[in-house]
């Protein structure tokens with residue numbers, strides 16, 4: 001039997017499967033999706049079996065056998081292997097990148113080389129101390145350990161490897177393995193153990209205690225736990241084992257990230273009318289077992305989560321599994337609690353704040369069938385379930401569902417594809433859907449079909465959406481108020497303090513940077529390698545580049561004019577916090593931003609404190625805008641609504657509207673009514689006025705007309721190609737050449753037509769132009785943007801255009817990066 005293996009080599013050219021012989025003994029275990037170690041160019045590399053065949057076009061003698069099979073269960077299922085092909089086609093990424101994205105980091109195995117003495121053993125010519133160490137280590141040592149210990153003998157070791165005096169073996173070693181714990185089992189029946197315990201002589205009192213403790217527990221106990229509980233030393237417990245009363249065995253123990261918490265069980269709530277209607281449609285879709293995508297457009301506080309929960313229950317009842325994606329930052333204990341409370345241990349949680357061991361074990365719960373619900377951030381879309389019935393994407397408009405590094409996939413699109421494979425339903429939920437999703441979902445359904453747009457217009461319990469007041473900050477300044485707080489927000493905060501209610505303050509930090517500026521000459525510190533300002537870190541007083549990591553000490557004098565009037569704008573939130581304490585002495589503020597949430601669980605801790613009303617104000621960046629549900633929050637303030645409006649991003653208005661609507665939705669979700677104060681320098685902008693009126697449709701109409709005029713999604717689709725090189729002239733000429741190639745190919749297909757011309761199928765190529773960040777890590781950057789409309793296989797076209805520039809073009813070191821459906825054009 002022959003296995004087709006995608007091998008973990010970075011080079012693009014090798015992105016095709018290689019044939020390997022399956023050794024006979026391995027045959028029953030090798031499947032599509034198996035992870036294997038294979039010989040490759042003198043090394044052993046990790047690879048994935050993507051298919052099996054009877055024969056190979058390679059000659060028998062050139063066919064090498066698979067060196068090792070790495071897992072008991074293949075980490076990938078055939079549908080994921082197929083999905084990786086779709087991903088590499090659609091996103092122009094390599095197949096191995098797509099496959100690696102699907103498995104936990106723990107399984108990204110690395111080659112480990114070991115050496116042992118050859119046939120002459122210790123009589124070879126190597127230095128005696130080195131030989132002694134190898135022998136003392138059992139005859140086999142890791143090559144890197146050997147070289148680390150005896151760097152002075154590096155060349156002798158290499159020569160010995162060539163001559164055969166040292167022999168090398170290679171194997172793949174995982175970064176992490178299953179955790180096993182030595183566990184004590186009772187090895188006789190309990191009555192016999194009790195009798196034995198009675199007969200222990202006094203000097204074996206500790207053994208007796210340990211045995212009684214184990215009997216009392218009634219189930220096997222980890223050795224250490226038993227020792228601690230009974231006061232017996234491990235040696236006493238081992239003595240019990242020697243007597244045949246107990247047995248010691250290694251038992252697998254998962255690292256459960258929520259193991260130390262218990263979640264109170266919850267029952268399904270009686271649904272409101274709006275919820276029930278939507279739930280009915282989702283249920284019918286689940287019963288139909290045909291792939292279907294729906295948009296649950298529900299205002300903030302309309303009870304979307306309860307609809308998710310009951311839909312998942314219905315899915316599980318039919319014997320299928322469910323995946324729930326939520327944005328990384330809303331994966332708070334509050335969210336996890338809702339799912340664990342309803343489905344208990346059937347829930348596996350995946351997100352990047354878990355340790356890699358915890359992630360690995362949660363993933364294995366899914367793979368082994370112990371969990372039926374996976375809740376997690378973006379990459380949980382690859383949860384290895386065998387029969388998916390439902391995929392839910394909460395806050396579907398969030399840009400974090402798009403991965404910014406290769407493979408540059410969008411979890412929403414992957415979800416739709418996976419649902420097709422499984423005949424599953426997809427529910428996209430949001431109060432502020434992305435324009436693309438809304439446009440797709442609001443198409444008029446065909447006869448006999450149910451609509452894809454499921455609205456929930458009212459909050460649970462008929463609670464009103466909060467009153468939103470927009471304050472014109474220019475007016476404040478004209479009237480002499482130079483503070484960052486308007487008089488309105490100031491008095492609203494004072495009210496809350498008086499009444500003991502809570503407030504959420506949002507500092508919109510997109511496009512807001514913490515930089516250093518000289519007030520005398522306007523000098524700002526920028527990175528010497530990248531064209532962006534350095535960010536000031538107050539704690540360490542260091543200026544750092546967020547793209548390349550370049551760091552330098554903050555100057556005390558302006559490097560340009562020597563003025564001492566150089567000012568650090570501390571992180572925006574820090575400044576707001578200082579101002580708050582000045583205005584309201586004694587106010588308790590919890591600040592949530594990248595600085596205060598970098599440690600594991602810090603995010604959770606802060607929210608927990610706020611939920612327990614240990615602070616008056618929760619102040620933060622985007623992180624405070626989503627998913628929070630606290631009953632005593634009655635005021636939401638937005639410090640500056642429009643900092644994100646003026647970014648060079650065609651989604652700037654959409655993002656601003658979404659952020660304002662989301663954060664306003666945090667107020668008045670329970671008994672107490674809510675109020676929102678939005679401060680703005682552009683209060684007449686439609687993103688702000690429509691958010692003020694909670695009017696998604698009005699925003700949509702306005703935004704769609706802009707998009708139509710400018711030719712942006714959803715009226716067309718985009719591909720962004722970024723090219724970079726150290727030498728500007730070379731980069732310029734290569735990117736011109738590439739753009740010309742693209743245009744020529746599109747012309748040849750008869751597609752090179754202006755999008756404004758109303759052609760059903762058309763391509764426009766923009767650029768090349770210098771990227772918004774025109775230099776990064778000493779490389780200049782140019783970009784081309786492709787706009788296209790209609791069913792065009794754009795990825796194939798791009799790949800074809802790339803060919804002359806990436807394959808075999810001698811000396812061409814320009815790097816190309818392709819982003820299909822980009823979220824940010826930087």
Ligand SMILES: Nc1ncnc2c1ncn2[C@@H]1O[C@H](COP(=O)(O)OP(=O)(O)OP(=O)(O)O)[C@@H](O)[C@H]1O
Pocket residue numbers: 269270271272275298299300301302303304305306430431460626627628629665669
């Ligand atoms: N049928 C119901 N009966 C009573 N309370 C409900 C019902 N459904 C939801 N709730 C409660 O209403 C509140 C809001 O629900 P939920 O958080 O799910 O809203 P949401 O639509 O997800 O809002 P957001 O988009 O703002 O996160 C929660 O406290 C929830 O427990």
Ligand SMILES: [Zn+2]
Pocket residue numbers: 518519520521522523558559560561562563
């Ligand atoms: Zn200066």
Ligand SMILES: [Zn+2]
Pocket residue numbers: 527528529530545546547548549550777
């Ligand atoms: Zn830099």
